[in-house]
Amino acid sequence: MTGHAQPPLLEVEGLDLEFRTRGGTVHALQGVGLQLRRGEIVGLVGESGSGKSVLSYALLGISDAAARITAGRARFDGIDLLAADERQLSELRGREVSMIFQSPRTALNPIRRVGLQIEDVLRRHAVHTRAGAVGDAPRGFRERAVQALREVAIADPERRADAYPFELSGGMCQRVMIAIALACRPRLLIADEPTTGLDVTTQAAVMDLLTGLARERDMATLFITHDLALAADHCDRIVVMHAGHVVEQAPSRRLFAAPRHPYTARLIGSTPDRDGSLATLQPVPGQLPDLRRADLPACRFAGRCERADQRCHRERPPLDAGADHGVACWHPLAAPAAAAEAHHA
Amino acid sequence: MPEAPLLQVERLSRRFAVAGARGAQLHAVDDLSLHIAPGESLGLVGESGCGKSTLVRLLARLLDPSEGRIVFDGDDLAAWPARRFARAPQRAAIQMVFQDPTDSLNPRYTARDTIAEPCRLLAGMDAAAAHARVDEVAAQVGLPPELLSRFAHQLSGGQKARVGIARALAPRPRLLILDEPTAALDVSVQAVVLQLLDRLRRELRLATLFVSHDLNVVRLLTDRVAVMYLGKIVEMGPSAAVFDRPQHPYTQALVSAIPGHGPRIRLDGEISSPIDPPPTVCRFASRCPQVHERCHREAPQLPARAVHAAACHRVAPA
Helix, strand or coil: CCCCCCCCCEEEEEEEEEEEECCEEEEEEEEEEEEECCCCEEEEECCCCCCHHHHHHHHHCCCCCCEEEEEEEEEECCEECCCCCHHHHHHHECCCEEEECCCHHHHCCCCCCHHHHHHHHHHHHHHHHCCCCCCCCHHHHHHHHHHHHHHCCCCCHHHHCCCCHHHCCHHHHHHHHHHHHHCCCCCEEEEECCCCCCCHHHHHHHHHHHHHHHHHHCCEEEEEECCHHHHHHHCCEEEEEECCEEEEEEEHHHHHHCCCCHHHHHHHHCCCCCCCCCCCCCCCCCCCCCCCCCCCCCCCCHHHCCCCCHHHHHCCCCCCCCCCCEECCCCCCCCCCHHHHHHHC | CCCCCCEEEEEEEEEEECCCCCCCEEEEEEEEEEEECCCCEEEEECCCCCCHHHHHHHHCCCCCCCEEEEEECCEEHHHCCHHHHCCCHHHCCEEEECCCCCCCCCCCCEHHHHHHHHHHHCCCCCHHHHHHHHHHHHHHCCCCHHHCCCEHHHCCHHHHHHHHHHHHHCCCCCEEEEECCCCCCCHHHHHHHHHHHHHHHHHCCCEEEEECCCHHHHHHHCCEEEEEECCEEEEEEEHHHHHHCCCCHHHHHHHHCCCCCCCCCCCCCCCCCCECCCCCCCCCCCCCCCCCHHHHCCCCCCCCCCCCEECCCCCCCC
């Protein structure tokens, strides 16, 4: 770890989470480590089922009732998220830490005007904080809601504040979700697949808006996606998850130019890009292991990996979450050439 | 054109009445023409709401057009009402792979039942012939025989996608319509399914209409591509040319929005309404970065018979 004077805003260490189900215990997260610095935009990528959403729900204390956190620490600005009681967490949620959910149409209340849904958040935290920042007069809430809509580039916000979600397009609903999440100016935003189901042009506009606001407000953002190219375009750093493990984390450009974990390399190789042909597209072999198995290999990618040996099945490779480029692999791909290193330094 | 087209769509329109506004009509597909040659793969791209799905449903004869002709192999299918088309002889010849491999499978059917149904209903096979056909087509799509007795919930996403493709291929179609066939799949699985689709269409010499949001995927799988905006085709041409040298300002913005494509062209302004659009204004004028005065008094037309053409006053036909 080199010269980051400030402690990270969010620090997760050795987090284990399991679901007790009728079909057995699902070991959804194991020894997960993650760091976010102030104002940093980090992409969390991986296949469905890799534990991306489970991790973010756990951080917000909104996990499914069947979930049990069995080990680990998660600290946000010095607050222990795992030890906090529900009252402390509800203070934090929406004000300090906010979340944008995957599908805006189902996350919004269908029978409440969108302006009022933004006011709800403002009102909730105004009562609890008694701080002047949010404004207390009823009239102030309406104005702040309209302002929030204006900030997410919704045209004619006074009129749109009175609209119901069904009257708005998908892209517009997602902007409303962003407005709700950012209404109290949180310091950490978790965005779970915020552009899934949107068109490329809308996706680009929503991502530009999100990252623009994040930079402007120095808001740390954890951006969950399965779209590597999208993450590379918008994030400072990318964290790759596979089957409940973090397998690699690195600055975006470096991760793409020189992935070191075989899974990351495979994931990049399976993503269609502008230059490749169908023949060069390389599927990731096999599928995620069943996380209910008691005999999971120590490295959960071992069963799909052509570089795996006995050690990978026996002994879990460690990952340095604070390093500039961390990789959890006993047999990583070659480190980037000197030129790339120099460029980065 | 070296070969007579398999599908020739001529001046096809579909308008919907708008609830609560008497006489108002939404122009979902507007005076649209295109053709697909035997064995050719045509891509269809555009934003949601541009009329892609309506066009697909018209071509699959699930929806009746307001005007125009859908000539398939010499017959005008628009003459068949959609509700009777299920019994038309061409029903087997035009098949569709749907977007969501889970939602589009009957949860109470095994994979074998799913694939056998169109063999019996559309291709008129008896039970034994259908059984043999299921084995054959399952092998073609790489579905292991032991999975055929499973129900949808016992299959992975990639396996369900294969069942959906096998079902469409079972009655030996000549035109396959693929509506976002990999949108619900992880990239790791998507690559396999894309390669499978490409191999199948070459081996079986299938004409395909490939609808997708994902422009990188469209580029890989199609010979030509049509770009749709508010009910009209605004650009059409060989896929490589459209992606590398887009002519229409909308296509240029669309291509620039693909992640990893560098500098982005921002589209400001609102999408104009598809409800009774003024016929003399370019539909893209409200968002076009290159708009000029002529665009507001004369709607540009897509030049017919050009290899690569755009419906834009700024572009001279290539």
